[in-house]
Amino acid sequence: MSSRTFEQKQPQRRTSPGFEFFKGVGQIAGGTLLSLTMLTSSIVAGGLVGLAISFRNLPDVRQLRNFFPSETTYIYDIKGKLLASVHGEANREVVPLDKISPNLKRAVLASEDSHFYYHHGINPTGVGRAVVTNLVAGGVKEGGSTVTMQLVKNLFLTRKRAFTRKLAEGVLAIRLEQILTKDQILEMYLNQVYWGHNNYGVQTAARSYFNKSAENLTIGESAMMAGLIQAPEEFSPFASMKLAKQKQREVLGRMLELNWITQQEYDDALKQEIKLGRIRSFQGSALPYITNTVAQELAKKFGRDTLLKGGMRVQTTVDADFQIMAEDTVKKWHKTLLGEGLGKNQIALVSIDPRTHFVKALVGGVDPKASEFNRATQALRQPGSSFKPFVYYAAFATGKFAPDSTVIDSPVRYRDGDNWYTPRNYDGGFSGAMPIRKALAQSRNIPVIKLGKTIGMNRVIDTCRTLGIMSPMEPVTSLPLGAIGVTPLEMASAYATFANYGWQSPPTVIARITDSSGNVILDNTPKPQLVLDPWASAATIDVMQSVVTEGTGKAAAIDRPSAGKTGTTSSEKDIWYVGTVPQLTTAVWIGRDDNRQLASGATGGGKVAPIWRDFMTKAMKGVPVEKFKPPSQFPRPKAN
Numbered sequence: 001m002s003s004r005t006f007e008q009k010q011p012q013r014r015t016s017p018g019f020e021f022f023k024g025v026g027q028i029a030g031g032t033l034l035s036l037t038m039l040t041s042s043i044v045a046g047g048l049v050g051l052a053i054s055f056r057n058l059p060d061v062r063q064l065r066n067f068f069p070s071e072t073t074y075i076y077d078i079k080g081k082l083l084a085s086v087h088g089e090a091n092r093e094v095v096p097l098d099k100i101s102p103n104l105k106r107a108v109l110a111s112e113d114s115h116f117y118y119h120h121g122i123n124p125t126g127v128g129r130a131v132v133t134n135l136v137a138g139g140v141k142e143g144g145s146t147v148t149m150q151l152v153k154n155l156f157l158t159r160k161r162a163f164t165r166k167l168a169e170g171v172l173a174i175r176l177e178q179i180l181t182k183d184q185i186l187e188m189y190l191n192q193v194y195w196g197h198n199n200y201g202v203q204t205a206a207r208s209y210f211n212k213s214a215e216n217l218t219i220g221e222s223a224m225m226a227g228l229i230q231a232p233e234e235f236s237p238f239a240s241m242k243l244a245k246q247k248q249r250e251v252l253g254r255m256l257e258l259n260w261i262t263q264q265e266y267d268d269a270l271k272q273e274i275k276l277g278r279i280r281s282f283q284g285s286a287l288p289y290i291t292n293t294v295a296q297e298l299a300k301k302f303g304r305d306t307l308l309k310g311g312m313r314v315q316t317t318v319d320a321d322f323q324i325m326a327e328d329t330v331k332k333w334h335k336t337l338l339g340e341g342l343g344k345n346q347i348a349l350v351s352i353d354p355r356t357h358f359v360k361a362l363v364g365g366v367d368p369k370a371s372e373f374n375r376a377t378q379a380l381r382q383p384g385s386s387f388k389p390f391v392y393y394a395a396f397a398t399g400k401f402a403p404d405s406t407v408i409d410s411p412v413r414y415r416d417g418d419n420w421y422t423p424r425n426y427d428g429g430f431s432g433a434m435p436i437r438k439a440l441a442q443s444r445n446i447p448v449i450k451l452g453k454t455i456g457m458n459r460v461i462d463t464c465r466t467l468g469i470m471s472p473m474e475p476v477t478s479l480p481l482g483a484i485g486v487t488p489l490e491m492a493s494a495y496a497t498f499a500n501y502g503w504q505s506p507p508t509v510i511a512r513i514t515d516s517s518g519n520v521i522l523d524n525t526p527k528p529q530l531v532l533d534p535w536a537s538a539a540t541i542d543v544m545q546s547v548v549t550e551g552t553g554k555a556a557a558i559d560r561p562s563a564g565k566t567g568t569t570s571s572e573k574d575i576w577y578v579g580t581v582p583q584l585t586t587a588v589w590i591g592r593d594d595n596r597q598l599a600s601g602a603t604g605g606g607k608v609a610p611i612w613r614d615f616m617t618k619a620m621k622g623v624p625v626e627k628f629k630p631p632s633q634f635p636r637p638k639a640n
Contacts, residue, residue, distance in 0.1 A: 062179055073312040075291050077320040078511060084285035095203045097187040101217040104202060105186065107226035110255040113147040117182055121148045121173030148173040151189045195225065196232025197279050197372075198295070209237065211277030219261060220269035223251040233296055238279055238372065245274075279372045288368040289327075290318050293359075293377055293509045301522070312521065315512040317358035325618055326351065326361035333611045334366040337590070342598050342607070348375040348488045349615065351586040354496035356526040357505040360584065361619075362489070373593075380471060380485030381591055385443045385552075386567030386576045386604065387482030389540050390467070391452050392440060393498065394459045396536035399637040403543045404435045407447035414453070414477045421477050423449050426568070437543045441551025443566060445481055452480040466531050467494035468507070482567065491578050492587035498540050499563070499580040501629060502532030535634035541580075542631055553577065555609035558616050560625040566604035571597050577608040582626040584619060588612050 075084045097105075109116050115123045123146050145153070152172035176185065195205035202225075206214040210221050217225065227247030228235050237244035252269055255261045261269075285291045294314055330347045337345050351361040364374030373379070395401040409431040414421045425431075425445045439447040452460055457475030464473060471485045493507040505526040513522040544563035547553040552566040556579055564579025573595055578587040588608050592598060598607075 073314065075285075075294055075314045075316060077287075077290075077316055077318055077323075079319060080315070081286075081320050083287050083316070083320065084291040095191065095201070095214060097183050097190070100187075100190055100202055100214045101222060103219045103222035104190075104206075104214060104217050104225060106255060106260045107219070107222040107251050108190065108229070109147070109186075110258055110260060111226045111251045112150070112229060113145075114254070114258055116147050116186070119146060121175075121177040122146055122170045145169065146173060147189050148176055148185055151185060151192060152176055154192055193229055194232060195228050196236045197238065208277055208279060210275065218269070218272060219252070219255075219265055220248065220272035220274065223255065223269060224248040224274065226251045237274060237276055239378070241274070286320060287318070287323050287327075288372065289362055289364040289374055289376065290316055290323060290509060292364075292372065292374055293362055296377065297508065297510055313514045314510060316509050317356075317511045317524075318360060318362070318509065322619070323361050323363075326363050326615060329611070329615045329618065330363045330366055333614070337607065340599075340607075342590070342602060344592050344594070344596075345590055345598060346375055346593055347611070348379065348589045349586065349611075350376045350488045350492040351584055351615075351619065352492045352496045352507060353583065354499035354580060354585050355583070357493060357496060357507045357528075358511065358526070359489075359507060359509040361586075362509060371593075375589070375593075376488045379487060379589075379591075381487075381574045381589060382484065382569045383482040383486050383491060383576055383578075384567035384569040384574060384604070385445075385482060386491060386565045386578050387484070387486075388440060388443070388448050388480060389498065389544060389565055390463050390469075390494070391448050391460050391480045392436060392543060393532070393536050393540040394463045395436075395451050395455050396539045397463070397533045397637060398455055398459070399639040400455075401436065401451070402636075403437045403539050403631070406433050407436055407439050407451060408433050409439065409444050409447050412446060412450065414449075416477050423478070423481070437546045438551075440543045440565070441546040441549075443547075443552045448480040449477060453477065463532075464494075467497055467504075469494060482569070488587045488589045491576070491589075492585050495564075495578050495580050495587065496585035497532060498537045498544075499582060499585050499628075500528070500537075501534040501541075501634070502530050502537040503528040504531045505529070533637050535631050535636045538629055538631040538634055541628050544579075545628070548579070552603075552605040553579065553609050555605055556613050556616075558613055558620070560620065561627050562616070563628065564609075564612070566609060568603045568605075572599060572602040573597055575602055575604040575608050577604050577612045579609075579612055579616070581616070581620065582628055583623060584616070586612060586616060586619070588615070 074082060076082055113123065149169040149172075153169050156172060180188075191201040191203075193202075194200055195202070195209075197208060199205040199208050202214040205225060205228075206212055206217055206221075209225060210217065224237060224244055224247070227244065227250065233239065235243050235247045249270065252261070252266050256263065256266045294316060298314075326349055330349055334345060334347055337347075346365050347363070348365065349361060349363040350359065352359055362374075362376050364376040364378075365371055392401075396403075409425070411430060412423065414423075423445050426443065430446070431442070431444065434442075434444070434447070436447070436451075457477075457479050460479060461473045461475060467490075469484075469486055469490050473479065473484050489507060493504075496507075497504045505528045508524050510522065511524055512520065514520050541563045544565055545561060547565055548557050548562055553564050556562065556564055556577055558581075560581055562579055562581050564577060567574070567576030567578070569575070574589065574591045575598065576587070576589050578585075580586070588611050590598065590602075590608055590611075
């Protein structure tokens with residue numbers, strides 16, 4: 001390890017950074033609060049030193065003198081086939097501290113531990129600030145962890161949030177500072193920390209994000225990288241440059257506040273054009289879209305840096321052969337559509353078992369090697385008419401409407417704020433009185449809008465929220481036509497809840513997680529809850545069967561009962577088919593990443609339904625034919 005002195009602009013002696021934080025707490029005078037904080041900090045710090053003697057069962061930090069990266073995490077398919085090694089030596093290149101840009105060192109310490117070179121493992125001011133922050137917030141808002149504490153936590157301790165674990169962090173941090181120099185600790189931390197997209201350590205991260213060595217990072221690049229540490233998947237510039245720049249500005253602001261950079265350097269860093277490298281995550285992964293989704297789900301469930309460096313064994317819900325079949329189907333139809341004039345088209349496909357809400361296939365694009373962006377889980381696109389079943393369900397759930405209730409397809413005009421809105425059907429004509437079944441089968445726009453206005457658009461929004469669709473929605477007249485953003489995963493999960501007659505579990509790609517010793521960390525055995533009215537759900541499935549037998553979804557017909565809905569947005573930018581049989585629900589979307597028109601006249605029924613039919617024919621081969629339960633098997637809700 002390098003033992004060179006840390007090359008940074010030392011901050012001027014100034015008021016404790018905690019003081020600026022405390023000023024806005026309110027009601028308690030600044031001076032009194034600061035005194036209370038320092039007193040609390042001293043007690044905490046002194047207590048930890050005393051506890052160091054009694055914590056005799058903690059790991060021996062002396063082993064870190066022979067530091068080596070922690071255990072690999074493995075991801076398997078549902079049958080135990082290895083898909084990826086998430087954390088291995090191939091994904092980390094250890095570099096000495098003097099081969100890491102001083103800009104990055106300053107940025108990381110400004111963001112994570114600005115008093116690193118002054119404390120002895122714990123920062124009394126930081127701990128005190130965290131105590132006061134959490135008391136004021138009424139919950140855990142700030143941890144007060146130093147770089148040393150973060151390092152020992154990552155290397156030695158479990159993820160369980162507990163008071164004793166926090167004490168253990170402090171004790172181990174004090175011990176570590178007694179056997180290693182500050183530069184050795186910082187070097188180890190920078191090589192150990194997770195930077196997102198399967199990059200462990202600064203070198204692989206710098207090459208992935210900016211296609212350069214960590215030695216050559218600029219101030220702007222360093223600040224962006226430092227901003228990743230708290231939530232690398234969320235703030236990755238590959239996922240969202242907007243969020244990455246927002247975090248970069250926060251880090252630069254902290255560096256400026258500490259006088260570690262000048263105002264000119266701050267301004268220049270913000271103006272610097274960020275030239276991204278290419279994502280190298282999950283090299284060698286058999287199924288990149290699955291392993292990437294696993295990483296995102298772990299981050300959501302467990303917090304930051306959730307791909308533990310502690311040897312997890314993750315069993316996914318996906319059969320590798322089934323997933324490969326889905327990916328091959330998408331690639332085949334991508335080429336077909338190119339030949340039909342749909343240039344630069346992307347296709348996403350998500351298949352879910354409605355009985356468990358286990359994801360069975362998830363394809364985020366036509367080529368994961370060309371683009372890691374996962375359109376199945378990350379692309380918010382308008383569903384068009386595939387949104388209409390949500391409106392009809394909401395109407396059925398009132399008990400006032402049934403599949404054969406009459407609606408009127410006739411000209412209408414509504415006042416929306418200061419403007420008038422005159423909805424039109426896709427063909428420009430009107431068909432008069434018709435049953436709901438036919439209105440959905442033919443995808444008429446005016447009847448569904450009238451029905452939405454009758455029951456109230458807020459009921460429709462409530463239904464969407466229950467089904468897990470969380471995009472912003474306003475109760476405007478055009479809502480039933482699907483002018484909101486949804487992901488294919490959300491659409492597949494929502495239709496799967498209808499197919500399971502209102503019973504729902506959280507959609508997941510993870511079945512089970514254990515540690516390297518076989519201890520269960522997460523068990524996703526389905527625990528379905530009844531979230532929708534069963535009769536209304538069965539009625540929705542019933543009318544969607546008519547879409548296939550006599551409506552816009554005829555091209556999706558397979559050799560068994562199925563229900564579904566086509567979707568086509570204005571200007572043919574997004575086209576869909578979402579359909580289900582009792583054992584499997586599948587959503588297929590086609591669009592362009594630049595959100596331009598696919599081709600004039602391209603529709604969900606014409607272009608997407610055949611893809612759904614092709615995939616489902618293969619997926620259901622050898623699976624017994626089942627019929628949906630009719631609405632008559634469930635009690636109809638009382639009118640409300």
